[in-house]
Amino acid sequence: DICSDVKVPIAHQAAAVGDIVTVTNVIKEDPTVLEQPDADGMTLLCHAVAGGQLDTVKLLQKMGGNINVQDAAGRTPLAIAAYMGWYEGIVLLLRKGAKQDIYDKSGRLPIHAATYQSETRSMAILMQNLSEEDVNQPDNEVS
Structure with missing residues (x-):
């Protein structure tokens, strides 16, 4: 239905900018929105992370976001x-x-992704929970 087609993008935008009121209201009205992906496969939680919205990430996780x-x-x-090199989000x-x-489709793990930024705290926190073998594992990126 056209109404739910409009709500999903609004919820994704709200998550990306940290509009907790809109996110909460849309999910209360239709709980399936919590896990509905956009055209890029990104859920509300992915958008909140991409927007660096710590409180929204906490809320969505508490509401059951995967x-x-x-x-x-x-x-x-x-x-x-x-x-993004977003240390607080990683923690x-x-x-x-x-x-x-969990490898992405390019064969990279989050530790590989962390090397794209010069945020050494992000790399350090990710390495704390990995074995030496995991840390030395090359990414499986296809050239």
């Missing part, structure tokens, strides 16, 4: 936070149980 969901590129919220996601061993 912390290990993958977008169309295979990126998890943890990988998105790692690509929160790890504390909430985000898995570090």
Whole structure:
């Protein structure tokens, strides 16, 4: 229906900018929106991470958002936070149980994604929970 077609993009935009009131209202009205992906396969949680919205990430996780969901590129919220070098987001996601061993479709783990930014704290926190073998694992990126 046209009404729900409009609500999903509004909710995704609201998550990206940290509009907790809109996100909460849309999910209360239609709980399926919580896990509905956009055209890029990104859920509300992915958008909140991409927008660097810590409080929104906390809310969506508390509401049952899948912390290990993958977008169309295979990126998890943890990988998105790692690509951004968003230390606070990485710490929160790890504390909430985000898995570090999920490869994206380019063959990269979140630790590989963290190397795209010069945020050494992000790399350090990701490496704390990995074995030496995991840290030395080359990305499986196809050239």
